[in-house]
Amino acid sequence: MLLFFYLFLQTEPKGLDELGYPVKVFLDFDPLIFLSTLLSSRTIVKLFYLSLLTIVLTMILGRVFCGWVCPFGTLNNIVSLLRKKEPYRFKRFRLKYLILIFLLSASLFTLQLSGLLDPISLFIRSLTISIYPAFNYSLRSLFDFLYDTDIKILKDISETFYEVLKKSILSFEQPIYRQGLFIGGVFILIIGINLYERRFWCRYLCPLGALLGLLSRYSILKRSVSEGCNSCGVCERNCPSGAINKTRDWLKTECFQCFNCDDLCPQKAVKSGFKEQRGLQVDLTRRQVITYISAGILSVPLVRSNPFLKEEFLNPRVIRPPGSIAEKEFLKRCVRCGECMKVCITNGLQPAFLEAGLEALWTPVLVPKMGYCEYRCTLCGQVCPTGAIRRLSLQEKVRIKIGLAMIDRGRCLPYAHGRPCIVCEEVCPTPKKAIWFERVLIKDRNGKEREIQQPHVDLELCIGCGICEAKCPVVDRPAIYVTSIGESRSKVNRLLLEEYGGGGRI
Amino acid sequence: MKRRDFIKLTVSGLAGLAFNDALASLNPGELPELVVAQGTSHSRLTEKAIEALGGIKRFISRGDVVVVKPNMAWDRTPEQAANTNPEVVQEVVRLCYEAGAGKVKVFDRTVNDPRRAYVQSGIMEAVKKVGGEIFYVDDRKFKEVTINGEAIKTWPLYTEVFEADKVINIPVAKHHSLARLTMAMKNWMGIMGGSRRQIHQRLDESLADLAMVIKPTLTILDATRILIRNGPQGGNLEDVKVLNTVIAGIDQVAVDSFGATLFGMKGEDLGYVKIAHKRGLGNMDLSRVKIKRIRL
Numbered sequence: 001m002l003l004f005f006y007l008f009l010q011t012e013p014k015g016l017d018e019l020g021y022p023v024k025v026f027l028d029f030d031p032l033i034f035l036s037t038l039l040s041s042r043t044i045v046k047l048f049y050l051s052l053l054t055i056v057l058t059m060i061l062g063r064v065f066c067g068w069v070c071p072f073g074t075l076n077n078i079v080s081l082l083r084k085k086e087p088y089r090f091k092r093f094r095l096k097y098l099i100l101i102f103l104l105s106a107s108l109f110t111l112q113l114s115g116l117l118d119p120i121s122l123f124i125r126s127l128t129i130s131i132y133p134a135f136n137y138s139l140r141s142l143f144d145f146l147y148d149t150d151i152k153i154l155k156d157i158s159e160t161f162y163e164v165l166k167k168s169i170l171s172f173e174q175p176i177y178r179q180g181l182f183i184g185g186v187f188i189l190i191i192g193i194n195l196y197e198r199r200f201w202c203r204y205l206c207p208l209g210a211l212l213g214l215l216s217r218y219s220i221l222k223r224s225v226s227e228g229c230n231s232c233g234v235c236e237r238n239c240p241s242g243a244i245n246k247t248r249d250w251l252k253t254e255c256f257q258c259f260n261c262d263d264l265c266p267q268k269a270v271k272s273g274f275k276e277q278r279g280l281q282v283d284l285t286r287r288q289v290i291t292y293i294s295a296g297i298l299s300v301p302l303v304r305s306n307p308f309l310k311e312e313f314l315n316p317r318v319i320r321p322p323g324s325i326a327e328k329e330f331l332k333r334c335v336r337c338g339e340c341m342k343v344c345i346t347n348g349l350q351p352a353f354l355e356a357g358l359e360a361l362w363t364p365v366l367v368p369k370m371g372y373c374e375y376r377c378t379l380c381g382q383v384c385p386t387g388a389i390r391r392l393s394l395q396e397k398v399r400i401k402i403g404l405a406m407i408d409r410g411r412c413l414p415y416a417h418g419r420p421c422i423v424c425e426e427v428c429p430t431p432k433k434a435i436w437f438e439r440v441l442i443k444d445r446n447g448k449e450r451e452i453q454q455p456h457v458d459l460e461l462c463i464g465c466g467i468c469e470a471k472c473p474v475v476d477r478p479a480i481y482v483t484s485i486g487e488s489r490s491k492v493n494r495l496l497l498e499e500y501g502g503g504g505r506i
Numbered sequence: 507m508k509r510r511d512f513i514k515l516t517v518s519g520l521a522g523l524a525f526n527d528a529l530a531s532l533n534p535g536e537l538p539e540l541v542v543a544q545g546t547s548h549s550r551l552t553e554k555a556i557e558a559l560g561g562i563k564r565f566i567s568r569g570d571v572v573v574v575k576p577n578m579a580w581d582r583t584p585e586q587a588a589n590t591n592p593e594v595v596q597e598v599v600r601l602c603y604e605a606g607a608g609k610v611k612v613f614d615r616t617v618n619d620p621r622r623a624y625v626q627s628g629i630m631e632a633v634k635k636v637g638g639e640i641f642y643v644d645d646r647k648f649k650e651v652t653i654n655g656e657a658i659k660t661w662p663l664y665t666e667v668f669e670a671d672k673v674i675n676i677p678v679a680k681h682h683s684l685a686r687l688t689m690a691m692k693n694w695m696g697i698m699g700g701s702r703r704q705i706h707q708r709l710d711e712s713l714a715d716l717a718m719v720i721k722p723t724l725t726i727l728d729a730t731r732i733l734i735r736n737g738p739q740g741g742n743l744e745d746v747k748v749l750n751t752v753i754a755g756i757d758q759v760a761v762d763s764f765g766a767t768l769f770g771m772k773g774e775d776l777g778y779v780k781i782a783h784k785r786g787l788g789n790m791d792l793s794r795v796k797i798k799r800i801r802l
Contacts, residue, residue, distance in 0.1 A: 015625030147646055172621060172642075345619045374619055376581050376626070419707045422684040427617060429581075431741030437683065453683065471617075473703045 004071035008127060011383060012171060013345040017394065019382050024339055026071065026120050027385040029054050031215075032100075032208040033121065033335050036114035037386045040107040041332040055215060062216040066202060066209055066241070067256030072119040073202050077240055079191050080198040089242065090197055092204055093254055093282045098292040100210035105296030111303060111359065115335025117207050122187070125338035125362065129177040129351055130184025132342075136174050139165065176370070177341065179351050183362070203242050203254070213253035217281065220274050221257060223250045228269035235261035235270055253281055308357040311492045316483035318356045319366040319464065321349055322373060322400045323381040323390040326489050327356075333388035336362040340380035340389055346371025348466070349380060364389075366402065368466030368482050373402060375429035375465060398430070403464030404486035404495060405434070405457050412479035414454045418442050424455055424468035424480045434461035435468065459486065459496055538798035540755040540764060545802025548730045548752070552597040555726070555754040558798050565724045566672055568606035573613075573670040574598055574638070575722075577678050577693050578627040580739050581618035587731035587746045588739050589623070590678045592632035594728045594752060598676060599638040611666060612640040614696045617739075648699030655715025656781075657708040662699035667720065675722040675758065679729045679765045681737030681745075684709050688738050689765040690725045690758040691717055691778055710777030717758065717778075717787045725761045727753040729768055759788020760795045767792070 007023035014020075027033055034051040038044060054065055066073050103114040115121045143165075146158035166172075177183075193200040202209050225248050236244045239261060243254035261270045307313040321340055324330050341349040341364055348371025351362040364380070366373055375398060381391040392400065405424075413421040425435040437453035444450060457480075464482045472478035486495045494500055543555035556562050566572060576590035584592055595612065602610045612633045616623040620642045624630040633640040648662035667673055677693035684706055685692055694716045695702055705712035729751040733740045740746065749768060755761040759782045763773025773779045773790035783790040 013619070013621055015619075015621035015623075015630075144646065345622065374581065374622060377619075377622065413707065420684060420709070421706045423703045423706055425683055426738060429618075429739060429741065431736060431745075433736055471703055473701065473706070475701065 001071040001074040004123075008124070008132075008342075009169060011339060011342050013343060013377070013379055017376070017378065019343065019379055023124060023342075024337075024383050024385050025050075027124075027335070027337060027339075029065075029069075030118060030120045030208065031055050031058075032103075032114055032118050032211050033385065035211070036104060036107040036112060036118075037333055037335070039104060040110050040112040041329060041386075043333075043387075054212075058212045058215040058219065060219055061221045062219040062252070062255055062257045063209065063212045063241075064221075064257045065212055066206075067258040070119060070202075070208075072123040073199070073256075075123070075191065076194050076199045076201050079194040080240070083195050083198060090200065090204055091242075093242075093251065094284050094288065095204045096206055096210040097213070097282065097284055098288060099205065100207040100214075101289060101292040102296040102299070103207055105293045106299050109297050109300040110332055111300040112332050112335065113299075114207060115337060116362070117205070118335065119201070119206050119208050121335050121337040122190075124342070125336055125351075126183055126187035128175075128338040128342040130180045130187060132171070133175045133177060133180055134184065136171055139170060140174055173347070175342075175347055177347075177350055178367075179353060179362075183351065198242070199240050202240075202256070213282070216253055216255075219252070221272060222252070222274065223255065223261060224271050224273065225250075226269045226271070228267040229265075230267060230269075232266060234264050234266060238264050251282060303357075303359050306357055308359075314484060314493055315355050316485065317365070317367075318352065318360075319368070319403045319466070319482060319484050320487070320489065321364055321366060321380045321389050322397055322402050323378075323392045324402075324489055325388060325390065326491070330388050330489075331359055331363065333386040334363045335386055335388075337385060338362070338364075339383040339385065340364045343379045343383050344371065345374050345377050345379060346470075348372055348470075366466060368469040369478070372467040372470040373465040375467075398463070399488075401463045401486050401488045403466070403482040403484045404459055404462050405464060405466070405468050405480050405482050407455060407457060408477075408479045408481065411474050411477065412455070413473065414452050416479075418444060418450070418452060420452060421473060422453060422455070423471050423473055427467045427471045429465060429467060430461050430463065432461060434458045434463070455480070460498070462486075538796045539757065540753065540760055540795050540797045541800065542764065542797060543752050543754070543800045543802065544750055545800075546750055547802065548591055548593040548750070549597040550802060551730070551750070551752045552594045552726065552754075553601065554800055554802060555752045556598075556601060556724075558800055559724075559754045559756075562601040562605045565674075566602050566605035566607050569608045570602075570606075570671040571669070572602045572607045572610045572672045572674060573667050574602070574610055574633075574674045574676060575667070575693060575696060576612065576614060576627075576629055576676045577688075577696065578614045578623050578629045579617045579696060581622040581626050582740065583626055584628045585731065585743065585746065586740050587678065587680065587733045588737075588741070589627035589629065590676050590728045591730045592628035594726065594730065595629050595676055596632035596636055598674060598726060599633055600636040602674070603637060607672075610638045611670070612638050613643055613664075613666070615643045615664070615698065616696075645699070651719060653715050653719050655711065655718055657711035658705065658715045661702075661716075663719070664697040664699065667697050672723040673720070675725045677725075677727055678732075679727055679768060680733040680740070681735055681769070683737070685713070685778065686776055687762075687766060687769055687771070689727055689762045690722075691762055691782065694720050710781055713778035714781040714785060714787065717782050718785070722758060723756075725755050725758045727755075727761050727765050729753060729765065732768060734769065757788040757795075759783055759790050760792070763790035763792055764795075764797070 028050040031051040034048040143162045241256045243251040262272045349364045350367045352365045381389045409415040413419040428435045466482040468480045469478045541555045541558040543551045545551045576595045578589045580588040582588035651663045682688040729749045735745040
């Protein structure tokens with residue numbers, strides 16, 4: 001888990017073109033993400049061979065991932081330690097298998113929902129969108145308070161600390177995301193339920209745990225109990241997975257292979273090893289399996305049949321990160337892990353709510369008013385685990401259109417109010433600027449003539465980065481704004497004839 | 507403040523004693539007001555320009571806290587000429603330490619992401635190499651300053667600039683669609699807090715207003731590479747002209763006025779230069795400025 005947090009903190013831009021070690025590596029080892037992406041998009045993402053390692057390891061040793069690797073599991077375990085009550089046994093192990101069956105059958109029919117419940121994805125997303133921003137906010141406001149006290153000694157000490165923290169665990173700037181409370185609330189609920197029963201999530205809900213459980217069915221690392229056992233129940237009470245029942249019964253597919261039972265047994269009667277002993281399985285009835293497969297399949301048309309099914313029904317403000325593949329494919333791949341949002345250098349990438357349809361919940365959209373797309377930055381494509389956002393070279397990146405800017409002449413200072421302003425042109429990053437000026441003679445209210453520069457957008461050059469919108473002096477509703485029209489990834493959402501395959505330029 | 511003034515006086519007094527000989531050899535009457543140095547080694551160019559202006563010790567005393575303000579507002583690389591040449595900045599920082607400066611601080615409020623701008627401009631690395639302190643601006647350190655100018659009455663400005671003993675401005679000469687050119691006076695937008703984009707409504711007056719409160723000790727105009735089109739950010743090497751020139755001066759109005767000539771303009775073509783001249787903040791009339799040219 002420490003490694004996880006370290007990598008999470010490292011998923012922060014430093015000003016260089018390449019990122020060092022993003023936290024993505026955990027997702028690369030995640031077979032649920034691998035399998036569901038494989039099913040929904042029918043493609044194999046290269047880096048996912050790492051998850052094959054997890055698969056093989058689980059087939060041999062059982063759910064060691066749950067016991068020793070999973071950072072979310074570790075967190076659940078830590079929170080569980082706060083619990084004082086005796087274990088209440090919810091004992092519906094099969095629930096998570098049914099969730100898994102539901103998710104996988106949905107992905108088989110191209111609806112990618114597993115990212116919502118995959119523990120790694122869920123953990124990164126919740127940290128990014130909610131927990132880490134809140135953590136930053138609390139520390140920052142503490143230091144700001146100490147700074148504002150203006151008591152010299154206090155200020156000096158706190159500022160020294162602040163500098164150290166800023167270089168280590170704090171982010172460069174206060175991160176802000178919409179839906180922070182919603183996503184954080186779901187997370188806290190899942191964490192909180194540990195107080196009800198130890199590692200509730202891991203035992204009953206986690207679809208990755210279920211997948212690993214299925215894989216561990218024939219694993220060879222087994223628990224055995226010798227004759228010395230006096231049924232004291234120590235192992236049962238200390239089992240994080242709830243796999244031990246009445247001391248002797250052992251649910252193989254539920255075991256995290258933590259070896260607590262082996263270590264703690266006062267009689268030294270419990271051993272983990274490769275000895276032959278039969279473990280018990282969780283039984284799923286055929287009826288249940290069929291029900292959940294059907295539910296998974298049926299969820300596809302239910303979620304999909306909304307106006308977004310029509311290709312031309314587009315939300316103009318759904319601006320996808322540069323390198324995103326065409327929307328349909330994008331939704332099949334994006335697992336909502338939130339890494340692109342974490343790494344976005346301007347904090348412009350935000351989780352979608354329902355603006356791109358229910359299916360697109362928590363997928364990334366660029367909100368230029370929060371942050372524009374930095375011209376020479378390619379980080380989001382570097383961290384995307386599934387290739388929903390392609391990894392771009394710098395040369396490719398600066399040519400990709402994510403939308404186009406349009407001017408609201410009713411609000412623009414030079415158009416509507418005769419006041420000079422060139423900010424959109426000044427900040428426009430394309431080498432030949434996509435914003436150009438027409439010199440126009442205007443009259444003020446006294447009839448006096450004056451020359452002014454009025455901006456125009458060159459649609460061929462504009463890439464829709466949104467810096468003009470972000471920096472427009474008309475702050476509340478910018479007089480220049482980007483919409484998704486013209487985005488390179490779409491065949492429908494285009495504007496210029498040339499890009500439809502028309503002839504020469506006008 | 508009083509103790510600080512006392513220390514400053516003592517230190518400068520001691521420094522004065524120490525460099526008595528050096529100072530004696532200079533006849534102030536003979537020093538040029540503006541030095542234009544040309545040559546291919548950009549760091550030597552900078553060194554020689556300052557030397558011809560009387561040497562760094564004329565400006566920096568032992569123990570001084572110096573603020574060096576380059577233009578590093580953009581996520582661009584040095585050869586694209588959107589930011590100050592890192593070699594020039596590095597040389598100035600090095601010289602300050604050579605003159606005994608206690609601390610040399612370098613910063614800019616960037617337009618693009620500061621991390622990218624600091625790194626990609628090459629200035630972060632260059633400054634660190636010679637021991638300068640380069641840091642990102644801290645929003646809490648902008649304090650409202652009374653300017654009482656024509657266009658701006660008060661504005662939040664970066665306090666470090668006003669707390670420093672000496673301030674050195676190192677702009678780069680570039681095209682700009684409203685100001686026409688951005689050089690020394692416009693570089694001070696980089697210490698403005700708040701919504702500085704608003705000043706474009708009356709840019710010339712605002713820049714002259716800023717010059718009333720920000721008085722740099724020394725101005726070094728980087729014209730090693732100038733951006734002649736698509737400024738202030740550029741991005742196309744065809745818009746960059748290599749001039750291999752560094753201009754050093756004390757009067758920033760004169761520096762900007764000379765800078766205009768590099769683009770085939772005159773000082774009076776720039777609204778802010780004209781206003782600043784009229785207000786007596788400097789001299790744009792180059793015929794009345796003692797200029798020394800050096801070629802390396």
